[in-house]
Amino acid sequence: MINAKDCTFLYADWLLTCDEKKFFIKDGAVIFNKNIVDVGTLAELKKKYPEYEYKYCGKNSILMPGLVNSHIHLEFSANKTQLKYGNFMDWLNSVVQKREDLIEKATEKVIDEELNKMLQSGTTTIGAISSHNFDMTSCIKTPINVVYFNEAIGSKADMVDTLFTDFKAKLKNANEHKKDNFIPAIAIHSPYSVHPFLIREVLQIAKEKHLAVSAHFQESKGENEWLNYSKGEFTLFFKNFLNQNKSLTKPLDFLNQFKDIKNLSFTHCVEANKDELETIKNLDASIIHCPNSNRLLSNTILNLEHLENTNLALGTDGLSSNNSLNLFDEIRNAFFMHTEIHPNILAKKLLLSATKGGAKALGLNKGILKKDKDADIISFTLPDTCENEDDLLTAIILHTTKVNQTYIQGKQIEPS
Secondary structure, eight states, rough: OGGGOOOOEEEEEEOOOOEEEEGGGEEEEEEESSSSEEEHHHHHHHHHHSSSSOEEEEEEEEEEEEEEEEOOOTTTTTSSSSOOSSSHHHHHHHHHHHHHHHHHHHHHHHHHHHHHHHHTTEEEEEEEEESSSTTTHHHHSSSEEEEEEEEEEOEEEEEEEEHHHHHHHHHHHHHTTOBBBBBEEEEEOOOTTOOHHHHHHHHHHHHHHHHOEEESSSSSHHHHHHHHHOOSSSSHHHHHHHHHOSSSSSSHHHHHHTTSSSSEEEEOOTOOOOOHHHHHHHHHHHEEEOOOHHHTTTTOOOOOOOOOTTTEEEOOTTSSSSSOOOHHHHHHHHHHHTTTHHHHHHHHHOOOOOOOTHHHHHSOHHHHSSSBBBBOEEEEEEEOOOOOHHHHHHHHHHOOOOEEEEETTTOOOOOO
């Protein structure tokens, strides 16, 4: 028997487990404390636990796992109109030019407000990529689960020791605040911006401490040309800012440094070729799709049909390359971008990437409504009845922006 004092009993018109074995449950219910205790139809659970009262989520209601935003930069949350879009190098140069101003404007209050908006729109977990730890206070105090990726960056050989010392200090700072919903992790910025020696030393820490690792990879045509041929639009940037005229690594050499990392993800990958995608799959790594950012910075779309047997996750990237950190907005835009896939099939793929796929990418026990999984749950209502499960996921994507209830590790969270 279960102790009712420790549990919450919810039911809705539809419950989405995001578990492939039984994805939809009509008139579904879930019982949970910090973890999921049981899931099934309301009739089934009432028969098993007849003495308890179940709370109805409302007419045309949906219950599903909380959303996982697997890749987000919060340190540029103040940007609205200051950066250039349409070409990656134009954007990067504008970031260099406006960087100090944007960091100064991204106060704790600004970052707190963005985290609160994410709560309102159903995000219960984020993978936060942090270059400087300026966002750490906000990430520690938010009720959202945070996998906090301390980022290694820097490609100048004579600076490697200093860069490594700085990285270790950031990671130590994050580790001092580790708790259930704040988990330190490691990010390698990209193959073109991190020296191979620094990558080696940082990844050794990841292996020893069993930390999740993430990296940007093949985000633009310019990156691809620089890594493979030391040519293209990156050439002038590296010459002017870093006095470099040759790439320090090839794409496959970069990927092969990540062997034996358990929870590994690569973000973007829009220019990755067949061999690189195969290597990512063989590493058992996830690919994190950030469609809005790709549209703004490189006008490129990730080919989802090339990712068979590779875990797909979803991220918003930061407000330096997006206008919203609402993951439902991101899902909806991806839904309209990927015209090669039937809407209902694509809807399922995208919702899985924002729940189960994101949890796998971050190495968390979340993203599925299933016994013993973490009880991160959201509920919301559709504007009208949807009778057919074949059309339900498309309806959710088209009509959902905010949620009515949010539970994180079993505790109901009210946005501030």
